[in-house]
Amino acid sequence: MKHKLHSWLDAFRWRKLLLIWAVFLAMAAILFAERSGIRYASTQFKIDYLPRTEVKPASIAMFGQPVTCLLLYDSGQEGTDQVKEQFDQILLDMKVGTQAVDVRTTALTSLPEFSQYQTVVVLMSNLDALGKRLIDLMNWVQNGGSVLFAMTPDKTTYFDAISQKLGVQSSAWEYKMVESIVPSEDFMLGGGQRYEFSDPFESALSVSLREDATVYARTGDKGVPLVWEHSSGSGRVVVDNIGIYDKVLRGVYAASYSLLCDATAYPVINGAVFYLDDFPSPVPGGDGTYIRRDYSMSIADFYSKVWWPDLMKLAQKYSIRFTGVMIENYEDDTVDAPTRQPDTQQFRYFGSLLLRQGGEVGYHGYNHQPLVLPDTDYKDLYSYRQWPGEDAIVAAMEELIAFQKIVLPHTDGSVYVPPSNILSAAGRQVLGSKVPQIRTIASTYFEDGTDLPYVQEFGVASDGMVEQPRIVSGGMVGDTYMRLAAMSELNMHYVSTHFMHPDDLLDVDRGAEEGWEVYKGGFEDYLKWLSAAAPDLRKQTGTECAGAIQRYSQLTVTTESTPTEWTLTLGNFVDEGWLFFRANEGTPGRVTGGELTHLTGNLYLLKANADTIHIEKKGA
Structure with a gap:
């Protein structure tokens, strides 16, 4: 009897041990699955690419469209080239059929009849260049036409003669400082807030407006009117008194143009994308001083235990899905044949987590060397190396694509982000003709004062590549030039494209000293602003936004x-x-x-x- 009791007790003890072992084995299996990157399914895109051959660039799509707008400019006046460059793109993107006429080279008596058009855009500050045709223009407006004076007008004889019809009660010879802009809340998305200019100067004419003029935007300090509309007879006049003609203000000018007719419709993209550059990648080198200061942990532990969980909380809170772009290694070898990265754990782990979040993984580079040939001169601005020839670029891209397929077998990347936004014309041609896996390039929307960045417009190129520029970056998208750019592009293309790097916290110039909590707070502040300004904006991955751009472009x-x-x-x-x-x-x-x-x-x-x-x- 005692023997049976002891046998039963021993068996019970073993059962308890087996139970504990089973629990540990289950936990180990879960951890292994996560680390191995196998617990994910391929991302199901809500909108995907159209075939390359079935998509038209905007310039091709506009062939044969009715011409409804007359754009008058004077190539001899200061600033006209700059503003015309912007309006050429604005009107193309808004799909407005436009005829441009240079009054410097065209006799005023030969100008087209205004009655042929629905709208007229005047790009000249000195209106005297139109002579008596300016009076004809205002008479046409009086009878139902619509005109936009998009440049800050000079106080001249002809301006004074028509100023009352422009809604101007009185004007002075001086110009006012335009340090910021506050669009009215019912005029633009993100309106009712102040947006700062990076290099303000005295660019707005000092005017006092008539009571029946409607002001849509002012400066933030003294309330100088920057955009207003005035009814003249049965027609409309809109005046832009900003005097700054940078790409960053396209949305303001597009919104101004949309005030002209009794109704205006123009295509938009409707997409917000959030890029993580250099992700997944090997744990980057760099100064982890501030990570150790704030968290007492290594760079690798910070990424897995703090940075990524915080991003996932923000993603869940604001319904965003990240698009990571992969780097296989950080070697600078551009001469030897590519070699396979032996350590795949980091790629499988973070890549699978990104895909399980509903995100996407694209391409940043086999290494972090931009796709340029020896004819590119970095001018001591970068320590990057050039690739010896097109074959070397193709081999590097093919290795990166093959490596991604091994570590993340259920995903097919299509988005390429150039390192440091640098991509030469030759490198761009290689991607478009010899690397068919790449369907969209996400570089930068703005120039940086050099000829190195690959600067893009939203649209489809002639080779079928989708151009998807990034607008803002990092965690400091506050009351700065970037916030102005973000607001403008909501109103131009109804789009937001943002990028950040995991190693921003290793670089003092990108916010390392302030620390992750400050950086994260700045990023969340941008997400709050975006959600309030455009609550219906679709949150997309890079591929989904590329598909949306295809449809928008044509x-x-x-x-x-x-x-x-x-x-x-x-x-x-x-x-x-x-x-x-x-x-x-x-x-x-x-x-x-x-x-x-x-x-x-x-x-x-x-x-x-x-x-x-x-x-x-x-x-x-």
């Missing part, structure tokens, strides 16, 4: 108005399209062929479900 629109409805006819419509719709006269009612969402003031977001959309006017 979409054209014509708008017809009757007393009872607006009819929008879309060209090159595929499966969906997104547009801004501003109703300057009348209120939208029932919509067929699309869905309308109110954004602010008289601005709406229109989702097109068909190539013809009817919007009824309420009360008509």
Whole structure:
């Protein structure tokens, strides 16, 4: 009897040990699965690429479209070249059929009749260059035309002669400092807030406006009017008194143009993307002084225990999905044949976590050397090396693509981000012709004063590559030039593209000394601002945004108005399209062929479900 009791007790003890072992084995299996990167499925994109051969660049899509806008400029006046460059792109992106006429080389008597157009844009500060045709222009407005004076006007004889029709009560010879802009809340997304200029100067004409003028934007300190509209007879006049013609203000000028007709519709992208450069990658070198100061841990532990969990909390809170771009190694060898990275744990672990989050993994480089040939001169600005020839670039990209397929077998990258946003014309040609895996390039929207960055416009290139520039970066997107850029692009393309690096916290110039909590706080402040300014903006991965850009790039629109409805006819419509719709006269009612969402003031977001959309006017 005692023997049986002891046997039962021994068996019970063993069962308990087996149970404990089973728990440990299960935990080990879970940990192994996470570390091995096998517990993820391929990302299911909500919108994907259209075939390269079926997508048109915007310039091609506009062939044959009706010309509705006359753009008048004077190539001999200071600043005109700069502002015309911006308006050429603005009107192309808004899909406005435009005829440009240089009054410097065209006799005033030979100018087209204004009655042929719906709108006129005047790009000249000295209006005397138009002579008596300026009076003809204002008479046309009086009879129902619409004109935008996009350059700060000089106080001249002809300006004084028409100033009352522009909504100006009086003007002085002096110019006011434009250190910031505050768009009205019902005019632009992100309105009601102050946005700073990086290099302000006295660029706005000192004016006092008539009571019947409507001001849409002012400076932040003394309230100098920067954008206003005035009714002249049965027509409209809009004046931009900013005097700054940089790319960063395109959204303000696009919004100004949208005030001209009784309704304006133009295609937009509707996408927000968040890039993680150099991720996944080997644990980068660098100064971990401030990480040790704040967390008493190694760089690798900081990434896995602090940085990534914090990013996941923000991603969940703001419904964003990150797009990481992979670096296989940080060697600077561009001459020898590529060699396989033997240590794959970091790639599998973080790559699988990124994909499980619903994100995407693209490409940053076999190593961190930009794709340039020996004819590129870094001018002592960078210590990067050039590649000896096109074959070396192709071999490096093929190795990176093959390596990603091994460590993350269920993903197929398509997005390429150039290291330091540097990509030469030759390197760009190689990507477009010899690396078919790459479907979109995400570089930079803005120049940096050198010819090294690959500066992009949103659209589709002639070789079918999708151009997807990044607009803002890092964790310090506060009341700075970057916040102005972000606001402007919400109103130009309805898009936000942001990037950051895991190793920002290793570089004093990128915020290391302030620490991760400050950096993270700045990033979250941007996410809060973005969510408040554009709550309906789609959060996308790089591929999804590229698909949206394809559809946006080729979409054209014509708008017809009757007393009872607006009819929008879309060209090159595929499966969906997104547009801004501003109703300057009348209120939208029932919509067929699309869905309308109110954004602010008289601005709406229109989702097109068909190539013809009817919007009824309420009360008509």
